[in-house]
Amino acid sequence: MSSDDTLPEAASGSDPTAGTGGLVAEKAKRLQKLDNMREAGANPYPYRFDRTGTLAELRAAHGQLEAGTETEVAVAVAGRIMLMRDSGKLIFATVRDRDGEVQLFVSKAVVGDDAFESFRDLDLGDWVGVHGTVMTTRKGELSVKVQRFELLSKAVRPMPDKWHGLTDTDTRFRQRYADLIVNDDARRSFRIRHEIIASFRRNLHGRGFIEVETPVLHVEAGGAHARPFITHHNTLDMQLFLRIALELHLKRLIVGGMERVFEIGRIFRNEGISTRHNPEFTMMELYQAFADYSEMIDITEALITQAAIDATGSPVVTIFGPEVEMAVDLTKPWRRARMIDLVAEAIGEEVHPSQPVEHLRALATQHGVSFHPRWGSGKIIEELFENTAEHRLIAPTFVTGHPVEISPLARQDRNDPYLTERFELFVGARELANGYSELNDPVEQRARFVDEQAAKDAGDAERGSVDEDYLRALEYGMPPTGGLGIGMDRVAMLIAGVHSIKEVILFPTLRPEVF
RNA sequence: GCCCCUCUAGCUCAAUGGUAGAGCAGUGGACUUUUAAUCCAUUGGUUCAGGGUUCGAGCCCCUGGGGGGGCACCA
Numbered sequence A: 001m002s003s004d005d006t007l008p009e010a011a012s013g014s015d016p017t018a019g020t021g022g023l024v025a026e027k028a029k030r031l032q033k034l035d036n037m038r039e040a041g042a043n044p045y046p047y048r049f050d051r052t053g054t055l056a057e058l059r060a061a062h063g064q065l066e067a068g069t070e071t072e073v074a075v076a077v078a079g080r081i082m083l084m085r086d087s088g089k090l091i092f093a094t095v096r097d098r099d100g101e102v103q104l105f106v107s108k109a110v111v112g113d114d115a116f117e118s119f120r121d122l123d124l125g126d127w128v129g130v131h132g133t134v135m136t137t138r139k140g141e142l143s144v145k146v147q148r149f150e151l152l153s154k155a156v157r158p159m160p161d162k163w164h165g166l167t168d169t170d171t172r173f174r175q176r177y178a179d180l181i182v183n184d185d186a187r188r189s190f191r192i193r194h195e196i197i198a199s200f201r202r203n204l205h206g207r208g209f210i211e212v213e214t215p216v217l218h219v220e221a222g223g224a225h226a227r228p229f230i231t232h233h234n235t236l237d238m239q240l241f242l243r244i245a246l247e248l249h250l251k252r253l254i255v256g257g258m259e260r261v262f263e264i265g266r267i268f269r270n271e272g273i274s275t276r277h278n279p280e281f282t283m284m285e286l287y288q289a290f291a292d293y294s295e296m297i298d299i300t301e302a303l304i305t306q307a308a309i310d311a312t313g314s315p316v317v318t319i320f321g322p323e324v325e326m327a328v329d330l331t332k333p334w335r336r337a338r339m340i341d342l343v344a345e346a347i348g349e350e351v352h353p354s355q356p357v358e359h360l361r362a363l364a365t366q367h368g369v370s371f372h373p374r375w376g377s378g379k380i381i382e383e384l385f386e387n388t389a390e391h392r393l394i395a396p397t398f399v400t401g402h403p404v405e406i407s408p409l410a411r412q413d414r415n416d417p418y419l420t421e422r423f424e425l426f427v428g429a430r431e432l433a434n435g436y437s438e439l440n441d442p443v444e445q446r447a448r449f450v451d452e453q454a455a456k457d458a459g460d461a462e463r464g465s466v467d468e469d470y471l472r473a474l475e476y477g478m479p480p481t482g483g484l485g486i487g488m489d490r491v492a493m494l495i496a497g498v499h500s501i502k503e504v505i506l507f508p509t510l511r512p513e514v515f
Numbered sequence B: 001g002c003c004c005c006u007c008u009a010g011c012u013c014a015a016u017g018g019u020a021g022a023g024c025a026g027u028g029g030a031c032u033u034u035u036a037a038u039c040c041a042u043u044g045g046u047u048c049a050g051g052g053u054u055c056g057a058g059c060c061c062c063u064g065g066g067g068g069g070g071c072a073c074c075a
Helices: A022-039 A055-062 A113-120 A169-174 A176-182 A184-206 A247-255 A293-312 A339-347 A357-366 A377-392 A442-457 A468-475 A488-496
Strands: A070-086 A090-096 A101-107 A127-136 A142-153 A230-233 A238-242 A260-268 A280-289 A316-320 A325-329 A335-338 A397-400 A416-420 A422-427 A430-437 A481-487
Touching: A055 A070, A055 A101, A055 A142, A070 A101, A070 A142, A090 A113, A090 A127, A101 A113, A101 A127, A113 A142, A169 A176, A176 A184, A184 A260, A184 A293, A184 A488, A247 A260, A247 A280, A247 A468, A247 A481, A280 A293, A280 A488, A293 A316, A293 A397, A293 A422, A293 A430, A293 A481, A293 A488, A316 A488, A335 A339, A339 A377, A339 A397, A357 A377, A430 A488, A442 A468, A481 A488
Parallel strands: A101 A142, A335 A397
Antiparallel strands: A070 A090, A070 A127, A090 A101, A127 A142, A230 A238, A260 A280, A280 A481, A316 A325, A397 A422, A422 A430, A430 A481
8 A cells, every 4th residue: 555545634644653633633533433433324413303401491490409319300402512521431521502501421331331432432512412311410510311322413623722712813703603612701792682682672662663674775875974885786787885874764664654663784884894893783773753852862771771681680881981991870860961062061162053164173273173174163063072072971971962064864953953953872982872853844854965965076975965765755744753773783892891893793894714 | 094913733822033832622541420620641833924134033124914903984
């Protein structure tokens, strides 16, 4: 037999001391076990396994057993082998399923010599199904005393470090499956995200909202100021945009008389990636007929507080600001302050969009805030706010009264025509929500759209266009309406207590991996 | 797009410019109550890639790549 019989990578052919370790060799060993099983007539990838319950259910039913108890209770459980402790004629293995862990107690005397040897042949990471009886060890560990077992799926690739898990962020985000296998914190964050979304749905259903789905592919990307992703439909041979907001379609449904609608959906913004931004993220938007922005503020507070309670059992969250960290009880009232008052507080001088733009430009210059020549007073005030006041908003704060100029879809303040009945929620200096009394006057809305279009034509790529169909809808009459959008990823970050949006998005956007 | 940091065994991490190491995983052995089991032995490396400086580079320099952080952008 020549050395050509061996695979190029498997250097174990000619030199018996080489190539017996490392990933390639490890995978080869495990693949060999599969071949051996098949030759013995067994299927290492069986089609199903019927278990009597999950491991959490097993623990709930038998967790109170005294140490050293043997029962006759027969169970069938399944899970992934996470740990193995071999002490000669006994093997202890820790298996985990989706909601719990339990120890397998494998005795050579019980299962027989052959089965004991094949259990010893299992690897960390393998999925097994076992039939056995419930017992506790002398130390009191709840265990399943194995009568028989079967391999449910072979792990051909070794698990990450059983104690340290995976810490390399690159690997954690690219191989989320491996992250979820070994890192409890990752599983916890996504569990919390699920609980938050479930809580929102329950809460909204309870308030009479119905859930709808609107198009992701838009002819015009409206409803927000952001750069869109552009795509193309072949048959229609037309340019389409991935949506940057849910707003304009949902308000068409209010015109249609649906009165209370919400959507939890993915939106796409062609902007930078950071600890707070992912190009695709999840927005919840709701619209309620006959309500105004004050009710939207109330519902925002209620939704997020209830979600924290539902997801963690506590309304207390830890907020990570730019420089500080603080625990906040969400059941306490949240601060409300007008944007112009927050700016005045920060710079010690009153500001108002009615002031001449020259005055505001001077203030901006004075505080080191740069501006664009085509910006009006309202936009400069927003810029002053973002640069002088926003970073201080650590505890939950509703910022209200945005200038009309930066709020093309919001209704004028009933007491001040330069401002809108709008709010944004800031927590930890990050925007989490945005809502307003919806502008429903089709004539004024057209004028606002025209202003947007003018700014866009002047070179501001993020401004909007005249949406004729939306205007037609308003012409049919939209009742007074309150609207709200909440960034679900950022809510998840807040409640899960994590610093990066990548910790709450299962598969965050990354550059493609080179294999 | 700009700046800074980082990349070493499957994983977690070491290594003054001077022989690339440890723990875990793996392999062989001991052990019938372990708990990250323990004990003995042991395999495993293109140090992200490509250049350069040097007698000598994992380490210093340059270019490129991945990731992280910051800035810009982000109604």
